[in-house]
Amino acid sequence: xxxxxxxxxxxxxxxxxxxxxxxxxxxxxxxxxxxxxxxxxxxxxxxxxxxxxxxxxxxxxxxxxxxxxxxxxxxxxxxxxxxxxxxxxxxxxxxxxxxxxxxxxxxxxxxxxxxxxxxxxxxxxxxxxxxxxxxxxxxxxxxxxxxxxxxxxxxxxxxxxxxxxxxxxxxxxxxxxxxxxxxxxxxxxxxxxxxxxxxx
Amino acid sequence: xxxxxxxxxxxxxxxxxxxxxxxxxxxxxxxxxxxxxxxxxxxxxxxxxxxxxxxxxxxxxxxxxxxxxxxxxxxxxxxxxxxxxxxxxxxxxxxxxxxxxxxxxxxxxxxxxxxxxxxxxxxxxxxxxxxxxxxxxxxxxxxxxxxxxxxxxxxxxxxxxxxxxxxxxxxxxxxxxxxxxxxxxxxxxxxxxxxxxxxxxxxxxxxxxxxxxxxxxxxxxxxxxxxxxxxxxxxxxxxxxxxxxxxxxxxxxxxxxxxxxxxxxxxxxxxxxxxxxxxxxxxxxxxxxxxxxxxxxxxxxxxxxxxxxxxxxxxxxxxxxxx
Numbered sequence: 001x002x003x004x005x006x007x008x009x010x011x012x013x014x015x016x017x018x019x020x021x022x023x024x025x026x027x028x029x030x031x032x033x034x035x036x037x038x039x040x041x042x043x044x045x046x047x048x049x050x051x052x053x054x055x056x057x058x059x060x061x062x063x064x065x066x067x068x069x070x071x072x073x074x075x076x077x078x079x080x081x082x083x084x085x086x087x088x089x090x091x092x093x094x095x096x097x098x099x100x101x102x103x104x105x106x107x108x109x110x111x112x113x114x115x116x117x118x119x120x121x122x123x124x125x126x127x128x129x130x131x132x133x134x135x136x137x138x139x140x141x142x143x144x145x146x147x148x149x150x151x152x153x154x155x156x157x158x159x160x161x162x163x164x165x166x167x168x169x170x171x172x173x174x175x176x177x178x179x180x181x182x183x184x185x186x187x188x189x190x191x192x193x194x195x196x197x198x199x200x
Numbered sequence: 201x202x203x204x205x206x207x208x209x210x211x212x213x214x215x216x217x218x219x220x221x222x223x224x225x226x227x228x229x230x231x232x233x234x235x236x237x238x239x240x241x242x243x244x245x246x247x248x249x250x251x252x253x254x255x256x257x258x259x260x261x262x263x264x265x266x267x268x269x270x271x272x273x274x275x276x277x278x279x280x281x282x283x284x285x286x287x288x289x290x291x292x293x294x295x296x297x298x299x300x301x302x303x304x305x306x307x308x309x310x311x312x313x314x315x316x317x318x319x320x321x322x323x324x325x326x327x328x329x330x331x332x333x334x335x336x337x338x339x340x341x342x343x344x345x346x347x348x349x350x351x352x353x354x355x356x357x358x359x360x361x362x363x364x365x366x367x368x369x370x371x372x373x374x375x376x377x378x379x380x381x382x383x384x385x386x387x388x389x390x391x392x393x394x395x396x397x398x399x400x401x402x403x404x405x406x407x408x409x410x411x412x413x414x415x416x417x418x419x420x421x422x423x424x425x426x427x428x429x430x431x432x433x434x435x436x437x438x439x440x441x442x443x444x445x446x447x448x449x450x451x452x453x454x455x456x457x458x459x460x461x462x463x464x465x466x467x468x469x470x471x472x473x474x475x476x477x478x479x480x481x482x483x484x485x486x487x488x489x490x491x492x493x494x495x496x497x498x499x500x501x502x503x504x505x506x507x508x509x510x511x512x513x514x515x516x517x518x519x520x521x522x523x
Contacts, residue, residue, distance in 0.1 A: 020229070024225065069470065107219045
């Protein structure tokens with residue numbers, strides 16, 4: 001027997017209404033990213049949990065409205081999540097009735113709550129960091145790029161850019177100051193690295 | 201042959217994601233069962249029930265209903281909506297559309313109350329704390345017999361604009377005194393406080409054609425349907441839509457309760473939507489969204505705005521606890 005290829009999102013959405021396994025596969029594939037997206041836009045772990053449950057509830061009840069010729073499944077899914085984050089899915093129809101029966105926040109354990117609270121903090125810091133990096137001068141970012149890409153010391157990278165080591169260190173210091181101001185507090189090195197690499 | 205392949209992204213120990221999946225699968229089974237059970241309902245009986253419930257609800261709630269405009273539903277055109285929106289932006293400065301009894305702006309301890317009705321006759325009531333510092337409330341009564349539950353309520357957690365900016369919560373305010381009246385500044389402000397998300401929070405989804413139109417239209421529709429807006433703020437919202445490419449005009453479009461107005465339409469991923477305005481006063485009548493092209497006779501989701509006013513309290517029995 002050869003290697004079997006997993007179904008893509010469009011194929012899953014097409015069978016999702018009739019096939020619990022299809023829904024499960026779609027859910028597992030996207031639940032982490034949707035949770036992160038909502039963590040970026042929600043205030044509390046309970047809000048995140050309610051948003052995730054409402055988003056996938058909408059997937060269940062609206063999959064029939066997805067048409068692959070009109071766009072990607074990912075954009076369709078994020079549109080739902082965005083609407084849920086905005087609290088705009090307010091039409092009091094069947095989905096609203098189901099939503100009352102299924103509130104994600106009631107499923108949170110203390111461990112989940114702590115985990116989502118950390119995620120919210122992380123995503124919030126990442127968003128601020130993103131803004132700081134977007135508005136930083138190009139010469140500071142160029143040097144930072146070298147530091148990450150070349151795995152060399154800042155002194156060597158400064159020389160390779162044709163500037164003195166002390167000028168290079170000053171650029172990195174200025175950038176560090178911008179980042180620290182932006183996130184309004186201490187940020188661990190791991191988060192900083194992850195966020196920079198991700199956003200760049 | 202392809203197969204459905206579960207991807208293990210969840211740690212062991214039954215975390216939230218696993219428990220939620222169990223619940224969603226149970227709902228899926230329940231929904232399929234409900235569909236089979238409701239197949240025998242006759243269409244004519246449903247229409248009668250919808251009409252009866254809607255009529256009773258309108259009388260019982262004492263709703264403020266805008267004047268129904270004459271005219272028939274016409275054929276959509278592809279003309280830009282910008283001229284209409286710019287005219288609206290000018291007109292509302294002289295004649296504000298907010299339908300309230302007092303000219304005084306809402307105070308911090310007051311609520312902005314709104315009522316909408318969907319095509320099935322479902323009535324939705326929303327109370328938003330003027331400054332977002334108090335919990336709000338959504339309450340609805342389904343127009344279709346058999347929905348479970350037929351009525352219900354959901355509390356909205358308190359979230360002020362300042363909290364929205366600092367923590368990312370969705371502002372549950374009914375009044376935004378600091379909302380800019382310059383369209384460009386307004387767009388930045390709405391993004392900043394999370395009422396719109398034109399950049400899709402940095403995800404690739406924002407590059408999808410039509411994302412901006414869809415996001416902006418829904419955000420503005422939400423504001424107009426649930427908020428007390430100063431004339432200059434209303435004007436800036438119209439101007440922001442006018443300067444955003446992609447909106448087209450539909451001269452005659454009926455809202456969920458049959459009032460005919462001017463539709464401002466957009467498309468996104470093959471789906472479509474329209475915000476409907478009174479052509480004489482430019483007040484919001486309602487909105488439609490279609491799962492597909494905007495065929496006026498096709499089924500759609502949407503609401504008609506019945507009324508909006510400033511009130512002093514949430515009904516005592518419905519006051520939510522906590523936030």
